[in-house]
Amino acid sequence: MIEIKGLSKFFAKKPVVEDVSVTIQPRTITSFIGPNGAGKSTLLSMVSRLLDSDTGEVLLDSANVKGIKSQEFAKRVAILKQANHINVRLTIRELVAFGRYPYSKGRLTAEDEQKIDEAIEYMNLVDMQDKYLDELSGGQKQRAFISMVIAQDTEYILLDEPLNNLDMKHSVQIMKILRKLVDELGKTVIIVLHDINFASVYSDRIVALKDGRLVKDGPTNEIINSEALQEVYDMHIPVQEQDGCRICVYFNSHS
Amino acid sequence: MRLWMLIVAAVILSFISLFVGAIDIKPSDLLDFDSDKMQIFLASRVPRLMAIILAGAGMSIAGLIMQSLSRNKFVSPTTAGTLDAAKLGIVISMVFFTQVTYMQQILFGFAFALAGTFIFMQLLDRIKFKDVIFIPLIGIMFGNIISAVTTFFAYESEIMQNVSAFFMGSFTLVVSGRYELLYVAVPAIILAYIFANKFTVAGMGEDFAKNLGLSYKTVLNIGLVIVALISTTVVLTVGVIPFLGLIVPNIVSLYLGDNLRKTIPHTIALGVVFLLACDIFSRLVVHPYEIPVNTTVAVIGSAIFLVMLFRGKAYAK
Numbered sequence: 001m002i003e004i005k006g007l008s009k010f011f012a013k014k015p016v017v018e019d020v021s022v023t024i025q026p027r028t029i030t031s032f033i034g035p036n037g038a039g040k041s042t043l044l045s046m047v048s049r050l051l052d053s054d055t056g057e058v059l060l061d062s063a064n065v066k067g068i069k070s071q072e073f074a075k076r077v078a079i080l081k082q083a084n085h086i087n088v089r090l091t092i093r094e095l096v097a098f099g100r101y102p103y104s105k106g107r108l109t110a111e112d113e114q115k116i117d118e119a120i121e122y123m124n125l126v127d128m129q130d131k132y133l134d135e136l137s138g139g140q141k142q143r144a145f146i147s148m149v150i151a152q153d154t155e156y157i158l159l160d161e162p163l164n165n166l167d168m169k170h171s172v173q174i175m176k177i178l179r180k181l182v183d184e185l186g187k188t189v190i191i192v193l194h195d196i197n198f199a200s201v202y203s204d205r206i207v208a209l210k211d212g213r214l215v216k217d218g219p220t221n222e223i224i225n226s227e228a229l230q231e232v233y234d235m236h237i238p239v240q241e242q243d244g245c246r247i248c249v250y251f252n253s254h255s
Numbered sequence: 256m257r258l259w260m261l262i263v264a265a266v267i268l269s270f271i272s273l274f275v276g277a278i279d280i281k282p283s284d285l286l287d288f289d290s291d292k293m294q295i296f297l298a299s300r301v302p303r304l305m306a307i308i309l310a311g312a313g314m315s316i317a318g319l320i321m322q323s324l325s326r327n328k329f330v331s332p333t334t335a336g337t338l339d340a341a342k343l344g345i346v347i348s349m350v351f352f353t354q355v356t357y358m359q360q361i362l363f364g365f366a367f368a369l370a371g372t373f374i375f376m377q378l379l380d381r382i383k384f385k386d387v388i389f390i391p392l393i394g395i396m397f398g399n400i401i402s403a404v405t406t407f408f409a410y411e412s413e414i415m416q417n418v419s420a421f422f423m424g425s426f427t428l429v430v431s432g433r434y435e436l437l438y439v440a441v442p443a444i445i446l447a448y449i450f451a452n453k454f455t456v457a458g459m460g461e462d463f464a465k466n467l468g469l470s471y472k473t474v475l476n477i478g479l480v481i482v483a484l485i486s487t488t489v490v491l492t493v494g495v496i497p498f499l500g501l502i503v504p505n506i507v508s509l510y511l512g513d514n515l516r517k518t519i520p521h522t523i524a525l526g527v528v529f530l531l532a533c534d535i536f537s538r539l540v541v542h543p544y545e546i547p548v549n550t551t552v553a554v555i556g557s558a559i560f561l562v563m564l565f566r567g568k569a570y571a572k
Contacts, residue, residue, distance in 0.1 A: 074468030089512040101467040106452035
């Protein structure tokens with residue numbers, strides 16, 4: 001379980017995240033949503049220790065993350081920031097192998113090789129595992145990075161806008177994979193999402209932020225309704241049911 | 256390209272290099288150990304070959320590390336101010352101490368090369384506009400500013416001509432007793448190989464490295480020390496050899512990718528082959544005289560660099 005307690009971050013004395021407290025339930029997908037500049041990515045970066053918080057603390061299974069060794073932390077929490085700017089010419093397999101770095105420091109054991117094979121297979125990348133990353137489409141690249149995170153074999157997987165620059169088909173594909181990671185492999189996924197409908201259809205819980213503050217935190221059904229969303233986005237968002245999913249139809253709304 | 260092909264090429268070129276020069280030495284001359292030719296061979300030809308091998312391998316590895324750590328294919332000791340900073344350090348040591356020792360030159364050159372490269376990396380951090388071409392342009396400007404300071408000091412203390420001759424990249428003056436400093440490149444390259452995986456991970460960015468539990472800052476600093484060490488020793492012993500650290504790693508990256516564990520051996524071998532070929536050409540083209548090797552490297556290197564720029568912009572992104 002990850003507990004976020006009173007977390008704040010200031011940039012030039014201006015609060016970007018202010019006094020946010022959230023508990024992340026194990027084996028769920030939790031989506032961070034909110035308008036631009038709400039502090040979603042900053043919050044995720046602090047949870048994953050990429051950024052230091054100014055006040056508050058993050059507890060990973062009741063231990064403050066600041067006290068955990070980098071190596072140890074890398075075996076328990078994986079963070080994937082927007083990966084499309086990475087321009088290193090590695091093959092998919094080489095990239096996935098680096099997921100084992102916290103365990104093996106690059107000297108791969110038989111167990112590492114097995115985990116790499118499994119991760120590649122899980123993401124359906126076996127046929128193209130020797131292709132270079134720069135030869136891949138956006139969706140394939142994103143799958144390669146998720147495959148690396150699977151090889152990293154952490155309980156927690158944090159993703160910062162993984163659907164950025166992906167078309168509809170690949171976005172759906174990635175979200176289905178994340179769902180599988182939770183349902184089949186028992187992972188806990190925290191994800192920053194821009195598209196509220198992906199958050200609605202695929203996540204178990206939603207954390208809504210606005211101007212650095214926590215506005216809503218609860219099961220998806222409690223957040224995806226017009227009243228709650230009005231508070232988060234300052235606009236009227238009609239919600240419709242479609243095949244048991246709640247879809248926000250905001251494209252023609254009057255605020 | 257296979258590694259053994261490069262090694263075979265390096266061995267053949269090494270052999271040619273040993274027997275090319277103003278004085279005609281044949282392999283059979285070496286049977287007589289006390290002959291003049293044998294003396295020339297041992298005091299001049301062998302040191303020259305070793306210097307080329309060490310400088311070629313060293314500069315290529317320095318470039319490879321810089322490209323990985325700066326995440327830019329066009330950053331190298333030539334295009335990031337490293338060589339200019341080393342020069343400045345050496346010139347300042349000459350101005351500072353009237354009877355400058357080798358050790359003082361090394362220390363000053365190293366300290367300045369390290370500081371210069373570090374400042375460049377800090378600049379990179381602060382630049383928002385990370386265009387592949389834009390960044391080396393800034394590096395070249397940065398290098399030119401440092402060079403201007405060097406020129407000022409050299410001019411003021413009237414050592415201008417010494418300085419320009421001193422830094423003219425050439426193996427002409429390499430004789431035994433004057434190049435051994437280059438062996439520093441050997442432990443530096445071994446260190447680079449030990450850290451290869453860490454450099455590759457760091458090359459994917461600070462966040463990526465941290466995710467895998469790697470101390471990014473430590474790796475960055477070790478990389479910069481290796482680069483500064485190699486650059487200073489090469490500048491001090493043979494002068495400035497431009498473009499080598501730029502084109503060799505890029506050619507290897509094109510056919511082998513960016514996994515340093517894999518590319519370091521190829522980068523070393525190709526760097527040696529390239530510099531040997533350039534040096535042999537420089538010695539044959541106006542035989543029995545020779546032109547400075549940095550001229551040959553610059554002409555061939557800049558041509559390759561231009562091709563890379565035009566054809567490879569897509570790949571470098």
